[in-house]
Amino acid sequence: MIAILVDGIVQGLQLSLMAVGITLIYGLGGVLNLAHGQFAVVGGIATALFVEAGVNPLAACALGILSAGVFGFVVDRTLLLPAYRSAGEERLLLGLLITLGLSFVVNGFLDYKYPNISLTLKLATPSFNVAGITVRTASVVAAAIAIVAFVLLFAFLKGTLLGKVIRSIIQNEVGAGLCGINPGRIRTLIVTLSAMMAGLGGVVQGLFSSLGTEMGNELTSFALIVAVVGGVRSINGTLAAGVLLGIVNAFASYFVGAYLTLIILLGTAVFTILLRPAGLFAYRT
Amino acid sequence: MNKDRYLADYVTLLLVAVVLALVPLGVGDSAHYLRIVTLMLITIAYAVAFNIIFGHTRQLFLCIGALAGSSAYLSVVLAIKTGLSPWATIPLGIVSAALLGGAFSYVSVRRGLGVIFVGIVTLVFSLIFHNLVLGLRELTNGETGIETKGLGAAVLQSGRGSYYVILAFLMACLVLYHLLMRSRAGTAFRAIADDEFAAELAGIDVTFYKVLAASIGSALLGAAGAIYAFYSGFISPTEYALVSVDIVVLVTLLLGGMGTLLGPVLGGVVFTVLDEIVRPLGRLNVLVYGVLMIVLVITFRQGLVAALRKIVKVRIP
Numbered sequence: 155m156i157a158i159l160v161d162g163i164v165q166g167l168q169l170s171l172m173a174v175g176i177t178l179i180y181g182l183g184g185v186l187n188l189a190h191g192q193f194a195v196v197g198g199i200a201t202a203l204f205v206e207a208g209v210n211p212l213a214a215c216a217l218g219i220l221s222a223g224v225f226g227f228v229v230d231r232t233l234l235l236p237a238y239r240s241a242g243e244e245r246l247l248l249g250l251l252i253t254l255g256l257s258f259v260v261n262g263f264l265d266y267k268y269p270n271i272s273l274t275l276k277l278a279t280p281s282f283n284v285a286g287i288t289v290r291t292a293s294v295v296a297a298a299i300a301i302v303a304f305v306l307l308f309a310f311l312k313g314t315l316l317g318k319v320i321r322s323i324i325q326n327e328v329g330a331g332l333c334g335i336n337p338g339r340i341r342t343l344i345v346t347l348s349a350m351m352a353g354l355g356g357v358v359q360g361l362f363s364s365l366g367t368e369m370g371n372e373l374t375s376f377a378l379i380v381a382v383v384g385g386v387r388s389i390n391g392t393l394a395a396g397v398l399l400g401i402v403n404a405f406a407s408y409f410v411g412a413y414l415t416l417i418i419l420l421g422t423a424v425f426t427i428l429l430r431p432a433g434l435f436a437y438r439t
Numbered sequence: 440m441n442k443d444r445y446l447a448d449y450v451t452l453l454l455v456a457v458v459l460a461l462v463p464l465g466v467g468d469s470a471h472y473l474r475i476v477t478l479m480l481i482t483i484a485y486a487v488a489f490n491i492i493f494g495h496t497r498q499l500f501l502c503i504g505a506l507a508g509s510s511a512y513l514s515v516v517l518a519i520k521t522g523l524s525p526w527a528t529i530p531l532g533i534v535s536a537a538l539l540g541g542a543f544s545y546v547s548v549r550r551g552l553g554v555i556f557v558g559i560v561t562l563v564f565s566l567i568f569h570n571l572v573l574g575l576r577e578l579t580n581g582e583t584g585i586e587t588k589g590l591g592a593a594v595l596q597s598g599r600g601s602y603y604v605i606l607a608f609l610m611a612c613l614v615l616y617h618l619l620m621r622s623r624a625g626t627a628f629r630a631i632a633d634d635e636f637a638a639e640l641a642g643i644d645v646t647f648y649k650v651l652a653a654s655i656g657s658a659l660l661g662a663a664g665a666i667y668a669f670y671s672g673f674i675s676p677t678e679y680a681l682v683s684v685d686i687v688v689l690v691t692l693l694l695g696g697m698g699t700l701l702g703p704v705l706g707g708v709v710f711t712v713l714d715e716i717v718r719p720l721g722r723l724n725v726l727v728y729g730v731l732m733i734v735l736v737i738t739f740r741q742g743l744v745a746a747l748r749k750i751v752k753v754r755i756p
Contacts, residue, residue: 186555188562236737246555247499248736251689254501255732258686262726269722371681375566382559413574420567427556428546 156287158404164293166400167300168362170393171355172373173380174307175348177392180381181324183341185237185249189229190352191373192260197222197353198365199264202273211275219353226349229256230342238338257370264367271367273360296358303354304393311389320344324387352377379423385433395433448617448700448756455704456610463602473602479711480605481667485684486691486703487612488659491619494697495628496652497635498544499554501681502561503688505568506657507664508679510536514665515587515674516578525669533661540657544650565681572676584675587668595669608666612659617700617756619655624648632698686728693735696742700756705743 172194179187187193201218205211233256237248281290311317323330323337331337359365359373384395399419406415426433459480466472485503492500500506510532517528543564547557572579579585588596595601619625627648630638639645668674677683687710695706717727739746748755 186558233733233737243497243554246553250499250555250558251736252733254686254689255729255736258682258725258729258732260729261682262723262729266721266723266726375562378559379563413570416570417567417574420563420570423563424560424567427552427560428550431550431552431556 158408159401160289160293162401162404163397164297164362164400165403166397167297168355168358169376169380169400170396171300171303171358172352172377173384173392173396174389175352176377176381177384177386177389178344178348181387182320182344183234183238184245185234185253186246188250188253188374189257189260190377192257192370193222193226193349193352194356194359194373195264195365195367195370196225196260198273198356198360199268199271199367201357201360202271215357218357219350222353222356223346223350227342227346230345238341257374261370268367273365275361292361296361299354299358303351379419382423383426383433388433391433445621447754451701451756452613452617455613455701459606460603463599473599475711475715477602477605477670479707480609481663482687482691482710483703483707484609484612484663485660485688486695486707487616488656488663489688490692490697490703491616491652492656494692496631496649497554498547498649498653499558500540500543500561500653501558501685502565502568503660504679504681504684505565506536506540506660507667507684508572509539509568510661511664511668511674511679512572512579515585515668519585529662529665532665533658536661536664537654537658541650541654544653545646548646548649569676569680582676584673586673588672595666596672601670605666605670608662613700624651628652682725686732690728690732690735693732693740694743696744699742699744702742702744709743
């Protein structure tokens with residue numbers, strides 16, 4: 155029972171890593187990134203390629219995450235520019251369609267170029283005992299990585315001037331602009347950062363089980379569900395929703411099977427949108 | 440002036456009918472190409488339906504395949520389980536798709552969901568549908584799919600005859616579209632597409648017309664999906680997946696031109712030709728669709744019809 159709980163929490167943390175990116179990009183750029191899972195896959199597969207090339211696994215992970223960041227940067231500076239140039243509904247629509255197209259491009263490319271590559275990272279000691287419960291080392295490491303990433307992110311957002319700037323843009327883009335903030339550059343930074351966190355999520359997935367080229371859409375939909383349930387503008391909400399849904403996912407998979415679980419999760423997302431569009435944990439405004 | 444406008448519509452409808460009717464002659468005896476052009480008709484029908492929903496009332500339904508598939512699965516499974524003729528179960532599928540689409544639209548208009556949330560809700564519905572079909576093995580046979588041959592819809596099964604039956608269906612869709620657009624509803628749709636808020640202020644019942652557009656569009660999607668099911672002789676979740684239907688229809692519509700009569704037809708024809716050109720690339724075709732979609736969204740949002748209008752200086756409907 156506790157093993158399931160631990161599994162759920164770890165998976166939830168991993169989902170939050172990606173969902174936070176969706177939240178940040180939507181909050182700052184007004185673009186709902188439907189290619190976010192593909193960012194994770196790019197990071198993970200790049201790591202796998204580096205490992206295959208004989209790079210030390212740790213360095214390979216760092217390089218993989220960096221590749222995801224570079225990919226995010228390039229996408230932001232090229233593909234998303236037309237979306238940023240328009241405003242309101244038009245921007246949302248453009249962003250949605252462009253990233254949807256991008257997700258197909260990445261899927262198609264990886265599926266064609268690297269059909270048989272997947273990322274599976276193995277640790278030296280597969281599991282250990284704590285008070286009579288067998289815990290997978292991978293779970294602990296994955297959880298630790300995710301928690302460290304989140305602590306760093308929160309410290310960055312709450313503690314630094316740049317973080318304050320970012321939060322101000324999320325609250326009110328025009329107001330931030332009037333205070334002399336250039337939203338464009340911050341946006342690029344955030345997209346890059348989100349892509350790197352997604353890449354980290356991809357690496358964690360490889361640590362936890364395995365990451366294949368075809369998993370982009372699956373990861374995107376999970377991250378999207380978490381972001382929606384947590385509130386697409388609330389970072390704390392996203393983290394809470396991730397852990398909550400991770401636990402629900404683990405228990406439901408254990409008791410009612412994988413396919414019903416997915417439908418439960420999807421149903422949760424739909425009802426959240428209909429009942430509390432700002433998310434379960436959002437402040438009332 | 441008004442008479443003139445309808446004349447252009449009639450001429451276009453007639454031209455489309457004649458040209459598409461001649462296509463099988465050009466294809467000759469090749470069963471392979473006959474199948475491809477028949478599938479083109481189905482894609483065009485999807486695009487006509489989606490045009491009503493997205494092109495005219497700006498409701499981004501990312502569940503084209505799921506709506507078509509729900510109708511298809513409902514009619515096929517009912518026909519198998521109850522022994523009813525497909526001609527009785529297809530209308531049930533159509534009605535269910537229309538109700539589903541109408542419900543999505545009603546809920547999202549009532550809750551004031553923006554384009555993004557409509558997109559998410561319908562995308563999530565697509566995923567739910569996909570997983571339901573995979574999960575309800577006893578009914579749908581999961582990934583393996585169901586044979587639809589010999590269920591009593593012989594007219595729809597492969598061959599030159601079925602091409603003309605499906606063409607008749609497509610022409611019915613286009614005529615319905617034409618009638619819809621020249622009616623009061625068409626005026627309302629144009630007003631909503633221009634500025635929803637202003638339309639509401641002018642006394643247009645935005646909720647009603649959006650739901651109407653979504654229901655009619657979904658009904659047509661359902662009809663096309665069910666017809667495809669009986670035509671192809673086999674259905675599986677892949678045939679109605681996001682990759683196989685939604686992206687193709689989006690590209691077709693963007694390519695041809697949203698909110699036009701000829702757009703979906705033109706887009707469908709050009710897309711089919713392009714698809715044939717990239718076929719040798721095998722699995723890379725998904726990549727090509729993606730690139731095409733991005734390029735169209737960024738640089739060519741008005742579509743072929745608008746470009747043609749500029750070149751030939753004739754008002755094309």
